[in-house]
Amino acid sequence: MNHTVQPGDTMWSIAARYGVTVDAILRANNLTNPNYIYLGQNLIIPTSGGYPYPLPIPIPTPQPQPQPGAGLAQRVARLERQYTVIEAELDRQIQRINRLEQRVRRLED
CATH class of the missing domain: 1.20.5 (Single alpha-helices involved in coiled-coils or other helix-helix interfaces)
Structure with a gap:
């Protein structure tokens, strides 16, 4: 499976989204540093032991607004x-x- 790096993506958020480890993504892409990803970069996401599809991105729970x-x-x-x-x-x-x-x-x- 592939993932194109989007604004706000980090290696950790990508790993969490696909249910794999950062280390597994690094190995699959022959990378050594998780901090060096860039917008538009195509990453191979290993699916063995992980989910074959992206996990849904959680929607933040709305915070209560102050009462009038x-x-x-x-x-x-x-x-x-x-x-x-x-x-x-x-x-x-x-x-x-x-x-x-x-x-x-x-x-x-």
């Missing part, structure tokens, strides 16, 4: 903390203004 509103509680809590900080700064500024107004009144008297 996920993280909303954290965002609300962050905004509440920011609001508290701004409110405290506003109170400080109001107190400063009041003290300045008192000084101005004393100076006017």
Whole structure:
């Protein structure tokens, strides 16, 4: 059986796909280094002791997507903390203004 190297193929993924060892593919193709394969290369896949057909490529299981509103509680809590900080700064500024107004009144008297 033959396999043409496709983008993303590695010797290990090809071996797993056909149910043979990397070493068996290397021997069948007179190769010494499993890292030296290239796109379009035609590889002989030994079938003795392996599957005579390619194994199906597993389809990845979809990962659950975040639910609408996920993280909303954290965002609300962050905004509440920011609001508290701004409110405290506003109170400080109001107190400063009041003290300045008192000084101005004393100076006017």
